[in-house]
Amino acid sequence: MRAWTFLRGDSRDASWPRVSGSAPGAWRLPDEGAPGVTVAVREDLAWWIAEELWEVEVAGPRVAAGNAVFVRAARLVRRVDRWGPDVWEPFVIRCKHVALRAVSGSRWAEATTDLAARAQRVGARSAALAGYVTALACASSAGERDTDGHRARFAAERAAQSGWIARALDL
Amino acid sequence: MEVAGMTLSCQELVELVTEYLEGSMEPATRARFEQHLLVCDGCGLYLAQMRRTLRATGTLRERDVAPDSLDVLRQAFRSWKLRAARG
Numbered sequence A: 001m002r003a004w005t006f007l008r009g010d011s012r013d014a015s016w017p018r019v020s021g022s023a024p025g026a027w028r029l030p031d032e033g034a035p036g037v038t039v040a041v042r043e044d045l046a047w048w049i050a051e052e053l054w055e056v057e058v059a060g061p062r063v064a065a066g067n068a069v070f071v072r073a074a075r076l077v078r079r080v081d082r083w084g085p086d087v088w089e090p091f092v093i094r095c096k097h098v099a100l101r102a103v104s105g106s107r108w109a110e111a112t113t114d115l116a117a118r119a120q121r122v123g124a125r126s127a128a129l130a131g132y133v134t135a136l137a138c139a140s141s142a143g144e145r146d147t148d149g150h151r152a153r154f155a156a157e158r159a160a161q162s163g164w165i166a167r168a169l170d171l
Numbered sequence B: 001m002e003v004a005g006m007t008l009s010c011q012e013l014v015e016l017v018t019e020y021l022e023g024s025m026e027p028a029t030r031a032r033f034e035q036h037l038l039v040c041d042g043c044g045l046y047l048a049q050m051r052r053t054l055r056a057t058g059t060l061r062e063r064d065v066a067p068d069s070l071d072v073l074r075q076a077f078r079s080w081k082l083r084a085a086r087g
Helices: A042-048 A085-103 A109-119 A124-140 A148-168 B010-022 B027-039 B041-058 B067-086
Strands: A003-007 A037-039 A052-065 A068-079
Touching: A003 A037, A003 A042, A003 A068, A037 A052, A037 B027, A042 A068, A042 A148, A042 B027, A052 B027, A068 B027, A085 A124, A085 A148, A124 A148, A124 B027, B010 B027, B010 B041, B027 B041
Parallel strands: none
Antiparallel strands: A003 A052, A037 A068, A052 A068
C-alpha cells in the first residue's frame, strides 16, 4: 500500500522520527489509546493537507475508517519536495473556481468569495482551508447539513481535490 | 452517531475531547476529529489547553494545595452540589 502523511513543520510533528540522509526514519508507533498511526492514501490526500508531504512506509495490520488509514507502524521515507507553493497556489485557484461556481447566487456567495480571496494569500494552511471551504460550498449546493446529499457532495469534492493533488504531484 | 464523509463541528469536537484524550474514540470519529484540527486553530488551542490542564492537575496532590485555597475549593464544590441538587 502506498501511503503518505502531511506534517505541519512544527513541534506537533515530534512523534514522527525524521529521516537521516537517505535512510528512512525510525518506526513510529501509535499514540497511547489510538487505533494506529494515521496515514493517508491517494484518494484521501485532500482531507489531511498541511505544510509538508511525506511518503511513508507502513507495517502491520491496517484499519480504514473515515478517510484515514490506521496502521500498526509507519516511518517517513522521503519528502515530496514538489508539495509547496507551486502546487498550493494552483490548488487554491482551482478550489476557488469550484467553490464560486457551486455557490453562485446563493446566500453563501459573499462569504465564500471572501474566504477564497483570503485563502490565496498564504501557504499550505490556506490550501487546507480552501479545500475544506470548497467542499462545504459544494455540499451546501446539494442540501442542508447532515442530509445524504450534503454528505455525498462534500465527499465527492474531497475526492476530486485528492485526485487533483495526486496528479499534480505524480503520486 | 458516525457520519461518513464530513468533518466535525467545533461544538462536536468539544463534546468529544475527553473521549479523544482517553483513547476511547472510534477510528472513523478519530479521523474526523484530527481533520477538524487541521482547519480550526481555535479547537487546536482548546485541545492543547486541555492537555496542559490534564498534565498539571494529574500531578497535583492534596498536600500541594495551600490550606486556605483548599477550604475555598471545598466550599465551591459544596455550593455546586447544592445548586445541582436544587435543580
